[in-house]
Structures are given as structure tokens and as C-alpha cells.
Amino acid sequence: MKHGLVSMGLLVALAMLAGGGATTGCEAEGDSDADTDADTDTDADTDADTDADADTDADTDTDADADTDTDADTDADTDTDTDTDADTDADTDTDTDTVDKKKLVATHEGCKPEPPPQPPGPRLDPYVDDDSMEWEYDIDTEVLTVTHVNAEFNCCPDELLAEGEIVTLAEGTVIRIWENEYTPNPCDCMCDYDLVSTFPEVAAGPYTLEIYQYGVLALSEEVQLGARKKLASSHDGCKPEPPPPAPGPRLAPYVDDDSMKWEYDAENELLSVTHVNAEFNCCPTELFSEGELAGSEIRIYEYEDLTGGGCFCMCDYDLVSSFTQVPPGSYELLIFQDDVEQIREAIVIE
Numbered sequence: 001m002k003h004g005l006v007s008m009g010l011l012v013a014l015a016m017l018a019g020g021g022a023t024t025g026c027e028a029e030g031d032s033d034a035d036t037d038a039d040t041d042t043d044a045d046t047d048a049d050t051d052a053d054a055d056t057d058a059d060t061d062t063d064a065d066a067d068t069d070t071d072a073d074t075d076a077d078t079d080t081d082t083d084t085d086a087d088t089d090a091d092t093d094t095d096t097d098t099v100d101k102k103k104l105v106a107t108h109e110g111c112k113p114e115p116p117p118q119p120p121g122p123r124l125d126p127y128v129d130d131d132s133m134e135w136e137y138d139i140d141t142e143v144l145t146v147t148h149v150n151a152e153f154n155c156c157p158d159e160l161l162a163e164g165e166i167v168t169l170a171e172g173t174v175i176r177i178w179e180n181e182y183t184p185n186p187c188d189c190m191c192d193y194d195l196v197s198t199f200p201e202v203a204a205g206p207y208t209l210e211i212y213q214y215g216v217l218a219l220s221e222e223v224q225l226g227a228r229k230k231l232a233s234s235h236d237g238c239k240p241e242p243p244p245p246a247p248g249p250r251l252a253p254y255v256d257d258d259s260m261k262w263e264y265d266a267e268n269e270l271l272s273v274t275h276v277n278a279e280f281n282c283c284p285t286e287l288f289s290e291g292e293l294a295g296s297e298i299r300i301y302e303y304e305d306l307t308g309g310g311c312f313c314m315c316d317y318d319l320v321s322s323f324t325q326v327p328p329g330s331y332e333l334l335i336f337q338d339d340v341e342q343i344r345e346a347i348v349i350e
């Protein structure tokens with residue numbers, strides 16, 4: 001019994017020891033789980049911080065994008081300014097293209113003799129402001145010939161020069177002739193020349209004709225090139241042949257017996273010109289005339305139409321040509337037959 005009690009007491013003690021150890025082991029396991037949760041939370045916080053950093057990086061990217069856009073805008077503005085400059089240059093080039101410069105054929109017959117001495121009194125320079133302009137235009141070849149009458153240059157030039165240009169401006173087209181001299185060994189004197197400049201390839205039309213000497217405007221005139229127009233023409237038919245002359249050598253009755261007479265209606269600016277004894281075929285289909293106002297010259301061109309065959313004879317007509325829109329002034333009146341000059345007369349109409 002004694003040994004049995006001891007054994008029972010030993011078993012109880014062992015059992016208690018075994019139960020306490022188990023309890024302690026359970027508590028240790030519980031602590032261990034709590035610590036693990038805490039670690040998990042810490043990891044979660046760490047992840048959150050990392051996300052926050054990622055957000056910060058995103059903000060940085062946003063700033064970078066904004067800077068990039070700003071630079072792109074600046075570049076675009078710069079390009080726009082460059083284009084504007086390019087357009088301006090292009091416009092300037094276009095204006096330059098309107099000028100057609102060329103060297104002209106310039107001729108003269110030498111230094112003109114000085115006019116006779118002036119009457120007693122203050123001596124006036126005979127070459128001051130006495131220059132003038134004359135011109136002719138061939139509508140078929142489009143050649144303009146301009147004569148600068150009494151153009152003043154040195155007495156001993158090696159060469160007198162002329163250049164020409166046609167400039168189109170907003171107010172009209174200008175023909176400019178630039179005169180100069182090449183005088184390496186000048187004389188101590190000046191004299192007048194009639195300098196003729198030939199300007200090719202000039203289209204018909206209205207122009208301002210300007211002459212420059214040494215780069216300074218000397219003369220200017222409004223001209224109408226190639227303005228030949230058909231005129232109202234009339235006649236009373238072929239005139240009867242005059243009676244036979246007295247006995248003696250027979251003279252042709254129609255040779256050099258033509259003449260000119262004219263009338264002017266100032267109110268209507270109408271000039272009526274009669275070519276007396278104008279010689280044409282006896283049987284023309286039509287007699288007609290054309291006219292042009294060429295500077296200070298009034299030119300009348302007479303023609304005959306022989307499409308009907310004509311006759312084998314010639315006779316005289318008093319052919320009347322009416323020229324409209326002729327302003328008052330001093331003119332040279334010329335009559336041409338088949339483009340050959342027949343009569344020329346200086347007239348003053350007012």
C-alpha cells in the first residue's frame with residue numbers, strides 16, 4: 001500500500017508537470033501567431049509606403065510632360081515667325097520681277113552747233129530747258145523709237161548710252177529710258193545732241209514715257225502706243241479729169257497736185273481732214289482710213305479695198321477722214337497712202 005501511494009503520488013506529480021508544460025506550450029504558440037500578424041501589418045504598411053512613392057513618381061512624370069508640351073509650343077511659334085519672313089521675301093522678289101531691263105541701241109549725229117548769239121542783254125544759257133521728246137511706234141514690229149531732242153552731254157564723249165525698262169505700278173505702266181555718257185577724257189564744254197533710243201518688244205497700250213539723264217528725271221509724257229483706229233471716211237467719187245492743157249508738153253494731171261485742208265470742232269474735239277486729189281483706183285470696193293495720235297503727231301493712213309477687182313485706171317478723190325478725241329494743241333499732221341508718207345503740215349488746233 002505504501003508503495004502504491006507513492007506511485008500514485010508520483011503519477012499525479014508527473015501529470016501536473018505534463019499539464020503545465022502543455023499550457024505553457026499553448027501560450028507560446030499563441031504569442032507566436034500574434035507576432036506573425038503584427039509582422040504582416042508591418043509588411044502591409046511597407047507596401048502602402050511603396051504605393052505612395054509610386055504616386056510621387058507619377059507626379060514627377062506629370063511635370064515632365066508639362067515641360068515637354070511647353071517646349072513644343074515654343075517651337076511651333078518660332079516656326080510660324082520663320083514662315084512669315086519667308087512670305088515677305090517672296091513678295092519682294094515678285095516686285096523685282098515686274099522690271100524688264102535691257103540695253104538699248106542709242107545713236108546720234110554728233111554735237112549740234114550752238115544757236116546764233118542772243119540779242120544784247122542778260123546772257124541766257126541756250127541749252128537750259130530747251131530739250132524735248134519725240135517718238136515713233138511701229139505696231140507691226142513693236143519697236144518704240146524715242147528721240148531726246150537737245151539732250152545735253154559733254155562735248156567729247158567716247159559713247160552716249162541708253163538703257164530701258166518697263167515697270168508695272170499700281171497706277172499704270174511706265175517706260176523708262178536711262179541716258180548716260182562714257183567720257184574718260186572729257187572736254188571743258190557741254191553741247192546738245194539729238195539722242196535716239198530704240199526700244200524693242202514694247203506691246204501696244206497706254207504708258208507713261210520717262211527720260212532720265214544721270215539718274216534724274218528730265219522729261220515725262222503720257223503716250224498711247226499703237227492706238228490706230230478706223231476713222232469715218234467719205235468722198236464724192238472719182239473726180240473728172242481736168243480739161244486738156246494748152247498745146248505743149250503733156251503733163252500728168254495727177255502728179256504732185258494733192259493737198260490737205262482741215263477743220264476742227266473744239267466742242268466735240270473732232271478733227272476733219274480732207275486729202276484733196278488723193279489718187280486711187282477708179283473702181284475701188286472701198287476707200288477707208290485709219291488714224292493714230294502719236295505724241296505730237298496726228299497720223300492718218302489711207303487705203304483702198306480692191307477685192308472687187310478694180311479698174312485699169314487711176315483717178316483723184318477728195319477723201320475726208322474724221323478723227324475724234326483730239327485735244328487742242330500744236331501738232332504735226334501727216335497723211336500716209338499705203339503706209340507711205342504723202343503730206344506733212346504743222347497745225348495748231350484750239
